[in-house]
Amino acid sequence: MKRWKRLTAWVFVLGLTLSLITITGCGDEDVVDPNLCKPSMELNLIITNPLTPAPGDTTLLTIQSSGEGCDNWAAYTWTVEAGELIQDTGITVQWVAPAEFGAYKIECRATLEGVAPQTVEAMVMIRQFDVIETGRIASIKPTVMINTLYCIAEDGDVGPRSNNFLGWSVYDISNTARVTKVTDTGDPAGGGSFEFDFARSGESIYGSFFTSYYSGLRQQRKNVWKFPTIFGSPVEASSDEGGMGILRKNQHRYPITNTAGNKAVWKFQFAGREPDGTGDMFNVVYWDEFDGPGDWYTVTQSLDSTTVIMGVDTVTLYRYYNNIKPMFTPNEDNILYFVDTSGVFEPCVIPMVAGDPDTLQRRAMMVDETTGIFKQAGVLISEKTIFQWNPTVDFLSFISNGEIAFFDYATETVAIVNGLEKVTEFSWSPDGSQLAAVNEDGVYLVSVGGAVNPDRVFTRERLTDGVHGIAWNDDLANPQLAFRLVRKGKSEVDSWSSLVIIDLTSGLWAYASETVQWHSSREPSQIDYTWMRCLFDADGTGVYAPFPVLDAANYPGKDIILIYSHE
Numbered sequence: 001m002k003r004w005k006r007l008t009a010w011v012f013v014l015g016l017t018l019s020l021i022t023i024t025g026c027g028d029e030d031v032v033d034p035n036l037c038k039p040s041m042e043l044n045l046i047i048t049n050p051l052t053p054a055p056g057d058t059t060l061l062t063i064q065s066s067g068e069g070c071d072n073w074a075a076y077t078w079t080v081e082a083g084e085l086i087q088d089t090g091i092t093v094q095w096v097a098p099a100e101f102g103a104y105k106i107e108c109r110a111t112l113e114g115v116a117p118q119t120v121e122a123m124v125m126i127r128q129f130d131v132i133e134t135g136r137i138a139s140i141k142p143t144v145m146i147n148t149l150y151c152i153a154e155d156g157d158v159g160p161r162s163n164n165f166l167g168w169s170v171y172d173i174s175n176t177a178r179v180t181k182v183t184d185t186g187d188p189a190g191g192g193s194f195e196f197d198f199a200r201s202g203e204s205i206y207g208s209f210f211t212s213y214y215s216g217l218r219q220q221r222k223n224v225w226k227f228p229t230i231f232g233s234p235v236e237a238s239s240d241e242g243g244m245g246i247l248r249k250n251q252h253r254y255p256i257t258n259t260a261g262n263k264a265v266w267k268f269q270f271a272g273r274e275p276d277g278t279g280d281m282f283n284v285v286y287w288d289e290f291d292g293p294g295d296w297y298t299v300t301q302s303l304d305s306t307t308v309i310m311g312v313d314t315v316t317l318y319r320y321y322n323n324i325k326p327m328f329t330p331n332e333d334n335i336l337y338f339v340d341t342s343g344v345f346e347p348c349v350i351p352m353v354a355g356d357p358d359t360l361q362r363r364a365m366m367v368d369e370t371t372g373i374f375k376q377a378g379v380l381i382s383e384k385t386i387f388q389w390n391p392t393v394d395f396l397s398f399i400s401n402g403e404i405a406f407f408d409y410a411t412e413t414v415a416i417v418n419g420l421e422k423v424t425e426f427s428w429s430p431d432g433s434q435l436a437a438v439n440e441d442g443v444y445l446v447s448v449g450g451a452v453n454p455d456r457v458f459t460r461e462r463l464t465d466g467v468h469g470i471a472w473n474d475d476l477a478n479p480q481l482a483f484r485l486v487r488k489g490k491s492e493v494d495s496w497s498s499l500v501i502i503d504l505t506s507g508l509w510a511y512a513s514e515t516v517q518w519h520s521s522r523e524p525s526q527i528d529y530t531w532m533r534c535l536f537d538a539d540g541t542g543v544y545a546p547f548p549v550l551d552a553a554n555y556p557g558k559d560i561i562l563i564y565s566h567e
Helices: 010-018 373-377
Strands: 040-049 058-068 075-080 092-096 102-112 115-126 128-132 139-145 148-154 168-172 193-198 204-210 222-228 251-257 263-270 281-288 303-310 313-320 323-328 334-339 346-353 396-400 403-408 413-416 425-428 434-438 442-447 466-472 480-487 496-503 508-511 542-548 560-566
Touching: 040 102, 040 115, 058 102, 058 115, 075 092, 115 508, 139 542, 139 560, 168 193, 204 251, 222 263, 251 323, 263 323, 281 323, 281 334, 346 373, 373 413, 396 425, 425 466, 434 466, 442 466, 480 542, 496 542
Parallel strands: 193 251, 222 251
Antiparallel strands: 040 058, 058 092, 075 102, 102 115, 128 560, 139 148, 148 168, 193 204, 204 222, 251 263, 263 281, 303 313, 323 334, 334 346, 396 403, 403 413, 425 434, 434 442, 466 480, 480 496, 496 508, 542 560
16 A cells, blocks of 8 residues: 555644743843742643654654743753654754654653643654545445455445435455445445444344435335345345335334344334324334345334223224334343333333244333333433443443433443533443543543543543544553544634544553544534444554545545554
């Protein structure tokens, strides 16, 4: 692969450098009584230019500080782990970066009369950067299954920012010279999918795809397909051509598979006769591939009826329920889903007996006849809620009203994590002992017991900074986090994003890619936030990251590129 073109951030760095609030003394015209002045000093951060130097680059190191000198000036002394300092004192010094790739520590020590010396550390990464040429307009959700790299990209030639966008497909990009569509339904009038599930075994991919797309329909027909990744042929699992109305068709959506990839559950929306959808029914479907295409069945009830006497007439009243977000529990002993019988979506389980769901044992987790455990706890979910299982403990985690919730289906308990609000995304560590949560302040660590570490592992340098796609590496002895930092400037010219890696052992973080010009219009909407998640290599030496771009010169016709940062 060609080395990624290095995009500098001179405007950004010079702007900060010129606006530093440095520790200043008092001039002749403004003499301060030393008995009244109290010296102070605060070191903020070290700024590097370029953000991620190449081996042997001459790099500017600048200390950002603030305080009061009281007729004295602070002195700054620099030390580096490797490479060569051309100067070792001053607010800004020059450093010749090491010739070897890696992560290097830099330290600045400040002294000021009357104030205890202070030291601030930073980490600088010297890495290679490649843009993986998928040939697609937008490439997101890098995923490795059985040593093969996949990504999700647009189906066809229409990008996701177009009003004519008809969904995504999964592509095999292990051989960049031949990017192959994996989820091809063979329907020339169809399109892509907006939901996918990758079997944990790596042997299959499920999605909900348009079937015989027709622009005049109010509700398009959608069917669930299974695509094997090793051997076998694609299977249209639902094979449903039904629907009571003329302009609204049945939809099979949000498929979730088991570990092996040979069974699936999903939400089935039966299109009733009413044109506004009020007669639709929403049920959970179960399918076993050994039963064959189209041999699925519902395992829930979405319609209840009761008979009442009104005067001399006997009237049947109907109530429609919405059953959503079905999934298998980790040990696959239950199907878990949610139903709005109490006005709030409450968890329900259907036990699996002899490998199939036993609907006679179906039950909702209720406190009493009208109140469920979610309603009692003030927990709210919807069709858009993104659920994540803890990797080692069988409980579900999700965001409810900006707070993280833990739900243990076995004990039928749910709890809100206190002390952390306005959470936008989170990711579990591989051992399930803690998660990294992103909110408006930065990145926090939360234990599996729900305790929030008060010390942020990353603090936003600006209130407008964005953190996207946070992910863990797999090395428990050397834990690291990666995410994409978005720096929102006053205009498109000075707005950019860059990959950041945090070393949780040292507590230091560093930029792991150069900057890519950015604009908010390029951030994909209406997708699962985990689709923009970074991905570490198995050995932890490299990171894949989706980058929305606003750089027509270097990336013509691209909405989102896939960057690979590695040593």
